Amino acid sequence: MEDVAIIGVGQTNFSRSCGVSIRELCFDAYKEAMEGLDITNQDIDASITCSAPEYDKQRTPSGLISEYLELTPKPAFYVETVCSSSTTGLRIAWSLIKSGLHKVVAVIGFQKMSELTSREAAERMGRGADIIWEAPFGITMPAGYALYAQAHMTKYGTTEEQLAKIRVKNASYGAKNAKATYRKELSLNDVLTSDIVSNPLKRFDCCANADGASCIIVASEDVARKVTKIPIWIIGLGAATATMTMSGRKLLTGLTCSQEAAKQAYQMAGVGPEDIDVAEVHDCFTIAELLAYEDLGFAKPGEGVRLIEEKETYHDGKIPVNVDGGLLSKGHPIGATGGSQVRTVVRQLRGEATEAQVKDAEVGLVHNIGGVGQYGNVVILRR
Amino acid sequence: MEDVAIIGVGQTNFSRSCGVSIRELCFDAYKEAMEGLDITNQDIDASITCSAPEYDKQRTPSGLISEYLELTPKPAFYVETVCSSSTTGLRIAWSLIKSGLHKVVAVIGFQKMSELTSREAAERMGRGADIIWEAPFGITMPAGYALYAQAHMTKYGTTEEQLAKIRVKNASYGAKNAKATYRKELSLNDVLTSDIVSNPLKRFDCCANADGASCIIVASEDVARKVTKIPIWIIGLGAATATMTMSGRKLLTGLTCSQEAAKQAYQMAGVGPEDIDVAEVHDCFTIAELLAYEDLGFAKPGEGVRLIEEKETYHDGKIPVNVDGGLLSKGHPIGATGGSQVRTVVRQLRGEATEAQVKDAEVGLVHNIGGVGQYGNVVILRR
Numbered sequence: 061m062e063d064v065a066i067i068g069v070g071q072t073n074f075s076r077s078c079g080v081s082i083r084e085l086c087f088d089a090y091k092e093a094m095e096g097l098d099i100t101n102q103d104i105d106a107s108i109t110c111s112a113p114e115y116d117k118q119r120t121p122s123g124l125i126s127e128y129l130e131l132t133p134k135p136a137f138y139v140e141t142v143c144s145s146s147t148t149g150l151r152i153a154w155s156l157i158k159s160g161l162h163k164v165v166a167v168i169g170f171q172k173m174s175e176l177t178s179r180e181a182a183e184r185m186g187r188g189a190d191i192i193w194e195a196p197f198g199i200t201m202p203a204g205y206a207l208y209a210q211a212h213m214t215k216y217g218t219t220e221e222q223l224a225k226i227r228v229k230n231a232s233y234g235a236k237n238a239k240a241t242y243r244k245e246l247s248l249n250d251v252l253t254s255d256i257v258s259n260p261l262k263r264f265d266c267c268a269n270a271d272g273a274s275c276i277i278v279a280s281e282d283v284a285r286k287v288t289k290i291p292i293w294i295i296g297l298g299a300a301t302a303t304m305t306m307s308g309r310k311l312l313t314g315l316t317c318s319q320e321a322a323k324q325a326y327q328m329a330g331v332g333p334e335d336i337d338v339a340e341v342h343d344c345f346t347i348a349e350l351l352a353y354e355d356l357g358f359a360k361p362g363e364g365v366r367l368i369e370e371k372e373t374y375h376d377g378k379i380p381v382n383v384d385g386g387l388l389s390k391g392h393p394i395g396a397t398g399g400s401q402v403r404t405v406v407r408q409l410r411g412e413a414t415e416a417q418v419k420d421a422e423v424g425l426v427h428n429i430g431g432v433g434q435y436g437n438v439v440i441l442r443r
Numbered sequence: 444m445e446d447v448a449i450i451g452v453g454q455t456n457f458s459r460s461c462g463v464s465i466r467e468l469c470f471d472a473y474k475e476a477m478e479g480l481d482i483t484n485q486d487i488d489a490s491i492t493c494s495a496p497e498y499d500k501q502r503t504p505s506g507l508i509s510e511y512l513e514l515t516p517k518p519a520f521y522v523e524t525v526c527s528s529s530t531t532g533l534r535i536a537w538s539l540i541k542s543g544l545h546k547v548v549a550v551i552g553f554q555k556m557s558e559l560t561s562r563e564a565a566e567r568m569g570r571g572a573d574i575i576w577e578a579p580f581g582i583t584m585p586a587g588y589a590l591y592a593q594a595h596m597t598k599y600g601t602t603e604e605q606l607a608k609i610r611v612k613n614a615s616y617g618a619k620n621a622k623a624t625y626r627k628e629l630s631l632n633d634v635l636t637s638d639i640v641s642n643p644l645k646r647f648d649c650c651a652n653a654d655g656a657s658c659i660i661v662a663s664e665d666v667a668r669k670v671t672k673i674p675i676w677i678i679g680l681g682a683a684t685a686t687m688t689m690s691g692r693k694l695l696t697g698l699t700c701s702q703e704a705a706k707q708a709y710q711m712a713g714v715g716p717e718d719i720d721v722a723e724v725h726d727c728f729t730i731a732e733l734l735a736y737e738d739l740g741f742a743k744p745g746e747g748v749r750l751i752e753e754k755e756t757y758h759d760g761k762i763p764v765n766v767d768g769g770l771l772s773k774g775h776p777i778g779a780t781g782g783s784q785v786r787t788v789v790r791q792l793r794g795e796a797t798e799a800q801v802k803d804a805e806v807g808l809v810h811n812i813g814g815v816g817q818y819g820n821v822v823i824l825r826r
Contacts (some may be wrong), residue, residue, distance in 0.1 A: 081575065106682075112503070113496035113523070119570035120495070120525045123687040123817040132691075133703050135682035136818070137531050140496070140521040142503045148520050151544075152535055159541035161534075161680070187502035192464065297544070299489075299518035304506040308515075320516050434506040435519070 064157045065284035065291035066441065067164075068093035068277035069403035073239045074391040077174035078271035082121060083128040085273040086168050089396070090129050093166070093275035098287040104277075105162035106135045108153055110145035110169040111395030113138075114184040117175055125168060142188060143344065144430035145169060146274060146398035147437035151297050153278040163280045169400075170273035171393035181269055188431050190305050199306055202266055202345070204432030206258035209347040211312035213260065216362035220260050223346040224251035225368045227264050230343060230382050233375070234389020236415040241270050241391030265346040270391025274399025290410045295423075296329030296440030298322055302433050309433075313362075317436030318355035318427060325425075325438040326357075333357035336379060336440075337421040338408045340401035342429040343386040352427050353381070356438070375416040383408075383416040398428040402439065409443040447540045448667035448674035449824065450547075451476035451660035452786035456622045457774040460557035461654035465504060466511040468656040469551050472779070473512050476549070476658035481670040487660075488545035489518045491536055493528035493552040494778030496521075497567040500558055508551060525571055526727065527813035528552060529657060529781035530820035534680050536661040546663045552783075553656035554776035564652055571814050573688050582689055585649055585728070587815030589641035592730040594695035596643065599745035603643050606729040607634035608751045610647050613726060613765050616758070617772020619798040624653050624774030648729040653774025657782025673793045678806075679712030679823030681705055685816050692816075696745075700819030701738035701810060708808075708821040709740075716740035719762060719823075720804040721791045723784035725812040726769040735810050736764070739821070758799040766791075766799040781811040785822065792826040 070092025072078070072085055086109075107129070109122035118124055126136035141148045146169030153165040173181055182200070189195040189204070212218045231246040246264060254263035284291035298321035303309055309316070326332055333356055341352035353364035358379045367373050373381035384390065384404040387397060405424035407413045426439040453475025455461070455468055469492075490512070492505035501507055509519035524531045529552030536548035556564055565583070572578040572587070595601045614629040629647060637646035667674035681704035686692055692699070709715055716739055724735035736747035741762045750756050756764040767773065767787040770780060788807035790796045809822040 114502055117570065118574045119497055119567060120523065120814060120817070122524065123684055123814065124573055126684050127686045127688065127691060131684075132686050133683045133699060135534075136524070136684050137535070138523040140503065140523070141505065141519070151518075152520070152538070155535070155538040155542040155544055158543070159538040161538055161541075184502060187500065190507055191501045300516045301506055301509050301514075301519050303510045303515050305510065308510060316516060431503060431506065434503070 062281040064154050064294050065279055065281065066276055066294065066406055067279045067284050067288040067291055068097050069406045070275040071239055071400050071403050072273045074241045074270045074272035074393055076241060076270060078172060082116065082118060082170055082172050083125055085172060086125045086170050087128060089273035089275040090166065090168060093277050097277065099164065101130050103164050104131050104134060104166050105164050106156060107131050107166045107168060108149040109136065109138050110140065110149040110167065111171050112140060112142050112145065115171055115173050115175055141435040142430040143394050144398055144428040144435045144437045145395045147426060147428040147439055150276055150278065150402065150439060151299055151437065154294055154297060157278060157280050163283050165278045167276040167278060167399060168273065169396040169398060171395045172271045173269040173393060174271050194305055201432060202258040202261055204306060205345040205347050206261045207306065208312055208351060209260050212347065215313050218365055220252060221248065222365045222368060223265055223350065224248050226346040226349045227251045227388055229368065229374060230386040230388040233383045233416055234385025237385045237389065240385045240389045241268065242389045261345055267344045267387040267392040270393040272393035272396045274396040274403060276399050276402050292406045292409050293442045294439065295442045296325035298324030298438040300436050304434055306432065314351055314355050315429065315433035315436060317433055318352060318429065321436040321438040322356045325440050329440040331423060331440065335423050336425045337423050338380045338405060338418045339425040339427065340404050341381055341427040343382055343388050344392055349382065349386065356427055375418050380418045383418065401426045401428055405441055409441060445664040447537050447677050448662055448664065449659055449677065449789055450662045450667050450671045450674055451480050452789045453658040454622055454783050454786050455656045457624045457653045457655035457776055459624060459653060461555060465499065465501060465553055465555050466508055468555060469508045469553050470511060472656035472658040473549065473551060476660050482547065484513050486547050487514050487517060487549050488547050489539060490514050490549045490551060491532040492519065492521050493523065493532040493550065494554050495523060495525050495528065498554055498556050498558055524818040525813040526777050527781055527811040527818045527820045528778045530809060530811040530822055533659055533661065533785065533822060534682055534820065537677055537680060540661060540663050546666050548661045550659040550661060550782060551656065552779040552781060554778045555654045556652040556776060557654050577688055584815060585641040585644055587689060588728040588730050589644045590689065591695055591734060592643050595730065598696050601748055603635060604631065605748045605751060606648055606733065607631050609729040609732045610634045610771055612751065612757060613769040613771040616766045616799055617768025620768045620772065623768045623772045624651065625772045644728055650727050650770040650775040653776040655776035655779045657779040657786060659782050659785050675789045675792050676825045677822065678825045679708035681707030681821040683819050687817055689815065697734055697738050698812065698816035698819060700816055701735060701812065704819040704821040705739045708823050712823040714806060714823060718806050719808045720806050721763045721788060721801045722808040722810065723787050724764055724810040726765055726771050727775060732765065732769065739810060758801050763801045766801065784809045784811055788824055792824060
């Protein structure tokens with residue numbers, strides 16, 4: 061079977077409120093992804109739209125976006141695993157191509173969270189926990205990750221300062237990313253003195269709701285070699301779930317869905333954590349980035365803090381992580397996030413990441429989580 | 444590459460109000476689908492959950508259902524194309540298996556429309572039209588199909604009586620289907636004298652909201668041959684879209700998404716309409732079944748009425764259609780509908796449809812539409 065490659069990536073600016081409709085957002089991301097490719101709309105065989113539906117006033121947006129991007133009558137599907145929706149879309153795009161059904165698929169992720177008030181958004185986001193057994197008792201997103209932080213601190217002695225250092229790193233790269241919502245550097249003191257959201261997580265330990273869209277154009281080998289100079293090959297794919305209920309989980313010092321997805325992706329790619337030159341991990345909270353260091357095998361359990369203490373996850377370190385600012389700086393427009401992570405790694409592997417290029421990056425990893433560790437996707441890419 | 448087969452099908456009773464939670468609904472459908480198969484939960488490599496999200500109080504239900512069915516840590520995805528969601532799930536399951544990523548995938552469709560009041564449901568369903576350009580002007584589901592009916596009547600002289608005969612046929616089979624919401628035979632007079640919903644469509648020309656779930660277990664050839672006596676092979680798949688806006692469409696006497704999807708499916712399967720022994724078509728309204736006769740090539744444009752006039756779509760006719768009662772009798776629990784159609788055709792091809800078995804059925808077709816002809820899926824199955 062032919063290999064499958066990413067041939068185009070695009071992203072809008074992420075912001076607290078974009079002021080345009082979802083169709084316009086998606087068009088902007090699609091336009092950037094198609095730039096410089098020797099194909100047109102007519103060559104797109106199918107589109108996969110990814111978002112968390114509870115924020116959309118438009119029902120079944122995939123048909124609408126397909127029409128607006130002039131992709132009709134090609135099939136259009138909607139795919140969702142909350143915050144990891146667009147890497148789930150990428151997995152499905154890979155399958156649709158690898159199976160021979162399609163040659164070129166567009167994966168379009170978006171979210172316009174400003175359609176709702178913060179209060180409405182918080183209520184709907186809360187419904188991401190089991191609405192019978194857990195949501196009514198307050199397992200919100202920050203509360204869920206705060207439990208993981210507390211467990212990690214208790215078992216390994218991890219400190220609030222160490223978590224804060226992750227935000228300081230990501231803010232330093234966010235400042236260089238023209239498409240990020242937050243472009244200000246932050247000091248350790250800024251982070252440590254910010255308001256408590258859910259103990260021990262403070263405001264600057266948390267990412268923010270945002271508006272934005274991303275797009276990935278995926279193609280079969282024969283098309284990829286024809287239409288682009290630098291195809292980026294999808295060499296590893298892993299996907300897993302954990303129980304939706306926190307009470308059903310045995311481990312609270314790591315995300316089992318990340319561990320399982322990473323295992324699958326490394327095996328499929330024939331590489332290990334030591335081979336990864338650049339990674340984007342799902343830092344919806346500072347603790348989430350720390351857990352990812354360990355779950356992805358960049359550090360042993362309990363030793364992830366050394367990577368940030370020793371600045372090994374900066375762009376000139378041993379394993380650069382989130383050198384585009386991460387979700388913490390970019391903001392987190394749910395359905396668009398995975399596609400934005402993929403865009404960053406693709407630009408790194410192509411050598412186009414002038415803001416913070418990792419030298420000679422050849423193999424990259426994307427780690428994208430849905431909910432409080434319910435869904436985990438890991439994608440490994442090679443130049 | 445290996446072939447892909449359906450090895451199990453299941454469905455709950457469809458009803459106006461089921462009185463159980465969505466997880467319990469899905470469990471019942473999954474249980475029936477797994478019955479008699481020589482596999483366990485452990486052998487399910489991934490699950491795809493299909494529904495229209497605006498009816499669910501639970502956000503991101505695929506993780507919840509995966510946990511309840513004890514499929515964790517296997518990947519779980521959510522897929523939506525409104526009323527055709529579960530045949531879209533089937534297409535994706537086929538790709539995931541054909542591409543070599545998985546061996547066995549469960550496609551679980553559900554909808555609990557009774558979670559909302561009729562008024563709430565109507566408001567949310569209306570948002571399936573373009574919410575900027577068409578929904579505010581009243582393009583609801585019945586209004587959209589009424590436009591198609593008016594156009595068909597104007598061009599071909601189709602009558603209300605002819606449409607009513609489709610409901611009479613489907614009601615006669617619904618009366619025999621123990622899982623249907625409506626199990627009463629209807630006379631031509633019953634249909635013709637029922638209240639106007641959207642001229643010329645009357646109450647009995649329309650299907651009803653319902654609660655229900657369906658499940659399809661899909662497997663690779665090697666697994667299928669091992670674990671079941673009668674695998675049903677997926678030999679044709681077609682999928683297409685039309686513009687979301689009615690105003691963007693050139694044809695109102697047929698659904699272009701059906702025509703395009705049928706063309707693809709016939710080509711992939713290497714069969715034509717004359718080879719189909721039994722079909723399930725998307726009769727959300729009587730006019731929709733008539734359009735399907737023509738769009739699928741069972742009759743020429745404008746000549747579909749002959750099939751119902753001459754009773755050729757009854758179970759002993761030339762091309763039996765909806766001999767389980769169709770959506771009109773079963774009710775239409777959006778995400779579950781496609782899976783229920785697949786179940787009927789699989790049971791026919793296995794020779795298990797004792798209620799209305801089509802003699803020697805070997806090749807079957809499923810036609811499943813999302814919205815007012817926005818999304819079209821056609822699946823061709825062979826014993």
